[in-house]
Amino acid sequence: MGTKKIQLSSNWKKLQATKIVKPKVRDAAKNEVVKKVAQHLDSALEENVDTKNRDLEILNSVLEDGVRGLPSDDDDSDTEKSIKQSKREKKIQAEEARIKTIHRQDAKIGKYVAIDCEMVGVGPNGSTSVLARVSIVNFHCQVILDEYVQPVEYITDYRTKYSGITPKILKEKGKPFKEVQKKVAEILKDKIIIGHALKNDFAALMLDHPARMTRDTARYKLLKNPDTKNAQSLKILAKQELGMDIQAGSHSSVEDATTSMLIYKKHKVEWEAHMFRNEKILRPHSW
Numbered sequence: 001m002g003t004k005k006i007q008l009s010s011n012w013k014k015l016q017a018t019k020i021v022k023p024k025v026r027d028a029a030k031n032e033v034v035k036k037v038a039q040h041l042d043s044a045l046e047e048n049v050d051t052k053n054r055d056l057e058i059l060n061s062v063l064e065d066g067v068r069g070l071p072s073d074d075d076d077s078d079t080e081k082s083i084k085q086s087k088r089e090k091k092i093q094a095e096e097a098r099i100k101t102i103h104r105q106d107a108k109i110g111k112y113v114a115i116d117c118e119m120v121g122v123g124p125n126g127s128t129s130v131l132a133r134v135s136i137v138n139f140h141c142q143v144i145l146d147e148y149v150q151p152v153e154y155i156t157d158y159r160t161k162y163s164g165i166t167p168k169i170l171k172e173k174g175k176p177f178k179e180v181q182k183k184v185a186e187i188l189k190d191k192i193i194i195g196h197a198l199k200n201d202f203a204a205l206m207l208d209h210p211a212r213m214t215r216d217t218a219r220y221k222l223l224k225n226p227d228t229k230n231a232q233s234l235k236i237l238a239k240q241e242l243g244m245d246i247q248a249g250s251h252s253s254v255e256d257a258t259t260s261m262l263i264y265k266k267h268k269v270e271w272e273a274h275m276f277r278n279e280k281i282l283r284p285h286s287w
Helices: 010-018 025-063 080-102 167-173 177-188 198-205 234-242 253-276
Strands: 112-122 128-138 143-150 155-157 192-195 214-216
Touching: 112 177, 112 198, 112 253, 128 177, 128 198, 128 253, 143 167, 143 177, 143 253, 177 198, 192 198, 192 253, 198 214, 234 253
Parallel strands: 112 192, 192 214
Antiparallel strands: 112 128, 112 155, 128 143
8 A cells, every 4th residue: 555645735745835944952861861760660569560560470380271172162073961061071171270380399388378169069959068178378378278079968959150160070089078068177277268258157167266267358358348337249349459250150269269369469458457456357256
């Protein structure tokens, strides 16, 4: 495509002919000042930006969909049901692969751990929640424990759409409740525990923990809805505090535990200061 030639008016041609073009002696100095200011700002912000980027990279590694290689939507070689099942299984496999990449066999548990559980339903209409999966990450969001649990009760609702749990997973990977409960109790002992709505997790695990040793993102007053003063969902907090979208499909206890830890780390200084001063960050309660 050719370049269109711009026609100048006669008045402009006259002005152009008489215009004296002076050397822009200030441009170099001006550019140098701008360059120095930019370098100064970059240096001042470098630490905070790097810290934020590291946290977002951690969460991104957990949140990545991992759906590459799934059957295309127009693949009619199987029934719709089997296609959905295949997609679900491959998503689960992708998640397991991601977990392995952030799991460190030599990872230290440390003083702070974040926990989250996934539940299935038992009883009439699956209305009673019981433990089916529990995940624990350390302060650096490395996976310390990730176990599936075979409930003692008969499962009437796997809640697969939300929990990601299937009969096949529990049959192949589910461990006895008591065995997993013991492992979790050993890890949580004397630790500061971070999570969202921890009361539900402790109830499912049939464990308790001192309230002063818990940091619940659903109860911390600075994370509550400023208008209603009510607790906000972890999904909302992830977007609000981290700028991240989570729980796009079924939930992942690794994802949720990681999100809780990153939110806590963002508010750690003021949160611990409030706890130290014995201010009422947590309402009176017992697990």
